[in-house]
Amino acid sequence: MKTQPGSAPAPIVVNDLSAQYRTKGHPGGYALRGVSFEVKAGEVLGILGESGGGKSTLARILAGELARKGAGGYDIRISGGDAYVNGVALRTISQGKRNRLTFHTAYLAQDANDRLERTETVAELLQQPIFARDKRFDAEAAQTRALTVLDAVGLPLAVMEKYPYELSDGQRQRVALARSLVLGPNVLIADEPTAGIDVTVRDTVVRVIEKLREDPQFAALVVTHDLSVLRQLGAQVAIMHDGVIVGYGDIDSVFREPDHPYVAKLARALGLPGLDSNQEPIG
Numbered sequence: 332m333k334t335q336p337g338s339a340p341a342p343i344v345v346n347d348l349s350a351q352y353r354t355k356g357h358p359g360g361y362a363l364r365g366v367s368f369e370v371k372a373g374e375v376l377g378i379l380g381e382s383g384g385g386k387s388t389l390a391r392i393l394a395g396e397l398a399r400k401g402a403g404g405y406d407i408r409i410s411g412g413d414a415y416v417n418g419v420a421l422r423t424i425s426q427g428k429r430n431r432l433t434f435h436t437a438y439l440a441q442d443a444n445d446r447l448e449r450t451e452t453v454a455e456l457l458q459q460p461i462f463a464r465d466k467r468f469d470a471e472a473a474q475t476r477a478l479t480v481l482d483a484v485g486l487p488l489a490v491m492e493k494y495p496y497e498l499s500d501g502q503r504q505r506v507a508l509a510r511s512l513v514l515g516p517n518v519l520i521a522d523e524p525t526a527g528i529d530v531t532v533r534d535t536v537v538r539v540i541e542k543l544r545e546d547p548q549f550a551a552l553v554v555t556h557d558l559s560v561l562r563q564l565g566a567q568v569a570i571m572h573d574g575v576i577v578g579y580g581d582i583d584s585v586f587r588e589p590d591h592p593y594v595a596k597l598a599r600a601l602g603l604p605g606l607d608s609n610q611e612p613i614g
């Protein structure tokens with residue numbers, strides 16, 4: 332870890348992390364290869380990169396989601412190095428520690444809005460993480476908490492009694508975001524939170540992160556190519572290519588002096604000023 336002796340560890344520390352997916356018990360190729368960085372308290376790190384570059388894998392690992400059953404399921408093995416969230420080492424995480432981790436970590440998966448249980452109302456969906464943690468939690472306090480996060484993501488009260496299929500994609504995305512916030516996290520891991528939905532969700536994501544930042548121990552990792560969101564948040568960026576970080580730093584310096592051909596290509600695709608405007612597809 333790069334943290335100075337005596338100072339509190341950064342909320343997110345990734346140290347020489349390598350990871351592979353397992354298919355039918357056999358390890359596949361490396362999805363991450365020797366990735367290292369820290370996201371200190373108060374910081375937001377934007378992750379950009381090519382398709383298949385390892386962005387979602389990194390987000391899943393940091394959210395403690397090393398395995399998921401069913402369709403679209405996966406089984407990730409940390410095969411080198413480690414990652415720490417709020418000081419919890421993820422490589423050998425026990426179930427108890429994973430619970431502690433998820434309590435403090437909001438994870439918005441790439442398909443979070445599709446993952447919402449169809450047979451539950453928004454009110455039930457928002458309160459479910461609270462009761463999953465503590466069955467005897469006061470019902471009125473849970474309802475108040477649900478209303479607070481609903482308001483934080485800009486949804487009206489009337490949405491509470493609706494089912495996910497009665498909502499627009501953007502509204503479902505807001506519900507997924509609200510649900511991730513209900514336990515009062517200090518770490519946010521968001522995988523493409525603004526992709527493919529209406530632009531007002533982008534403002535909501537920025538507002539929610541700014542609010543969470545009032546917690547001095549808050550840190551966020553946001554996978555997105557939306558530079559306007561990252562600029563508004565004053566984020567640092569890490570560019571991923573083939574499981575490796577090929578660019579790291581503040582947005583302008585990373586793209587102005589690219590250290591890797593992929594970073595130069597991405598800069599052109601994003602149409603960044605001062606660079607050759609020859610557009611090429613990302614990935």
Ligand SMILES: Nc1ncnc2c1ncn2[C@@H]1O[C@H](COP(=O)(O)OP(=O)(O)OP(=O)(O)O)[C@@H](O)[C@H]1O
Nearest residue numbers: 352359362381382383384385386387388389404405
């Ligand atoms: N469920 C899975 N099982 C096996 N391999 C996987 C699985 N998910 C991803 N991978 C592999 O891991 C590598 C990294 O994929 P990952 O989804 O993390 O990339 P990404 O940067 O998020 O891509 P995208 O921008 O397309 O979402 C790729 O080689 C991919 O094929």
